[in-house]
Amino acid sequence: MEYSSPTSLLLCPPIDLIQNVEKDAGSDSSSFVFDSTHHRNQASIPRQFVWPASERSGASNELQAPVVDLDGFFRGDRASTELAAELVRSACTDHGFFQVVNHGVSPSLVADALATAEEFFKLPLVHKLRACRKPRSMWGYTGAHSDRFSSKLPWKETLSFANDGMASQSVIPDYLIANLGTEFHRMGKVYERYCKAMEDLSLSIMELIGISLGVDRSHFREFFSDGSSIMRCNNYPQCQEPELTLGTGPHCDPTSITILLQQGDVDGLEVFTGGGWRLVRPMSGAFVVNIGDTFMALSNGRYKSCLHRAVVNRIRERRSLAFFLCPREDRVVRPPGCLVEQGEARKYPDFTWAELFDFTQTQYRADTRTLQTFAQWLLSSNTSSSRRLCSG
Numbered sequence: 001m002e003y004s005s006p007t008s009l010l011l012c013p014p015i016d017l018i019q020n021v022e023k024d025a026g027s028d029s030s031s032f033v034f035d036s037t038h039h040r041n042q043a044s045i046p047r048q049f050v051w052p053a054s055e056r057s058g059a060s061n062e063l064q065a066p067v068v069d070l071d072g073f074f075r076g077d078r079a080s081t082e083l084a085a086e087l088v089r090s091a092c093t094d095h096g097f098f099q100v101v102n103h104g105v106s107p108s109l110v111a112d113a114l115a116t117a118e119e120f121f122k123l124p125l126v127h128k129l130r131a132c133r134k135p136r137s138m139w140g141y142t143g144a145h146s147d148r149f150s151s152k153l154p155w156k157e158t159l160s161f162a163n164d165g166m167a168s169q170s171v172i173p174d175y176l177i178a179n180l181g182t183e184f185h186r187m188g189k190v191y192e193r194y195c196k197a198m199e200d201l202s203l204s205i206m207e208l209i210g211i212s213l214g215v216d217r218s219h220f221r222e223f224f225s226d227g228s229s230i231m232r233c234n235n236y237p238q239c240q241e242p243e244l245t246l247g248t249g250p251h252c253d254p255t256s257i258t259i260l261l262q263q264g265d266v267d268g269l270e271v272f273t274g275g276g277w278r279l280v281r282p283m284s285g286a287f288v289v290n291i292g293d294t295f296m297a298l299s300n301g302r303y304k305s306c307l308h309r310a311v312v313n314r315i316r317e318r319r320s321l322a323f324f325l326c327p328r329e330d331r332v333v334r335p336p337g338c339l340v341e342q343g344e345a346r347k348y349p350d351f352t353w354a355e356l357f358d359f360t361q362t363q364y365r366a367d368t369r370t371l372q373t374f375a376q377w378l379l380s381s382n383t384s385s386s387r388r389l390c391s392g
């Protein structure tokens with residue numbers, strides 16, 4: 001999937017639903033550019049980075065996200081697979097966050113991916129901007145998303161690649177070479193391998209999730225096998241006023257599942273569960289996995305897409321690598337029959353990933369209520385809304 005301008009049927013939403021995409025061409029902040037080396041040395045942060053107090057209250061305690069050992073599942077051991085599926089089921093019905101260990105991704109690949117991200121983010125801004133993200137594309141560098149938004153800017157830089165199973169065709173190295181120069185070939189190769197490893201791991205996790213839901217174990221693996229995922233490197237620079245801002249604002253991932261690598265020992269990821277924000281500490285050798293909105297819809301609401309955010313700090317910069325698994329753009333997201341009990345209503349209408357992705361890029365800045373607002377919007381803007389809710 002190219003993640004460029006879609007020819008969507010969603011171009012005329014009811015005006016009251018377009019709430020939080022506030023970047024207006026020609027606004028006074030349209031020329032604002034986040035240069036972390038400059039901005040982090042000022043006395044205070046620019047006002048565009050200040051978030052409302054209600055969205056940045058501190059974390060109260062830790063969330064011990066269940067640790068799922070994948071070794072027995074990979075070996076085909078029945079008892080270990082059942083145990084792993086049970087852990088996944090309870091985590092996903094509760095808050096949607098768990099961690100995986102013995103996942104088969106080589107530690108040296110992980111180290112290489114983090115090291116190359118560090119090399120990239122340490123480049124001078126003018127250099128990074130050569131790979132800057134074009135409007136409505138999923139490829140490239142952004143500083144604080146200031147090209148898209150003018151307030152509540154996140155204190156972060158990102159580098160993203162779309163990953164539609166074409167990794168083996170050198171698209172990532174080719175993109176980096178074309179935009180940054182031939183010396184980025186190696187970085188491209190590292191991300192090509194990392195994306196392939198994430199693709200394989202995400203499909204295995206989908207199989208385990210299928211088992212945990214009592215669905216044919218190959219159902220979700222197949223559904224996502226020709227998916228078009230997104231790989232994103234996040235860099236959160238040190239911040240002189242961390243209590244005023246956020247690295248990534250409160251949101252539920254619109255995607256299906258996210259496999260997140262938290263770098264080293266710098267805290268930042270927080271999940272809202274049990275009435276408060278709770279820190280998920282980085283665990284060496286583990287990936288954090290969370291359910292996103294698209295999977296919540298696919299499971300007819302059984303598995304939760306939970307609110308989370310990333311905070312920043314004064315002392316240490318932080319990096320994370322997020323792999324967002326998405327279905328092929330035109331696949332209809334509809335729960336399998338066995339997840340809609342007889343007489344039970346469908347919780348969400350049918351949609352395609354292209355529609356939801358487009359919504360987050362052009363209509364609605366992903367936040368705490370993305371799926372709810374999107375579903376409402378689809379049903380009110382489309383005449384065939386009854387077709388979108390049938391359970392067949």
Ligand SMILES: C=C1C[C@]23C[C@@]1(O)CC[C@H]2[C@]1(C)CCC[C@@](C)(C(=O)O)[C@H]1[C@@H]3C(=O)O
Nearest residue numbers: 154230248249251253254255324357360366
């Ligand atoms: C489909 C997507 C939109 C965002 C990237 C992603 O691939 C998955 C998560 C979304 C995001 C990270 C949620 C928080 C707000 C956001 C604007 C961000 O801070 O990056 C979101 C991404 C986006 O680019 O719209």
Ligand SMILES: O=C(O)CCC(=O)C(=O)O
Nearest residue numbers: 234248268269310320322
């Ligand atoms: O960096 C993190 O820990 C979380 C980032 C995140 O939630 C996201 O990119 O969707």
Ligand SMILES: [Fe+2]
Nearest residue numbers: 251252253308
């Ligand atoms: Fe997220």
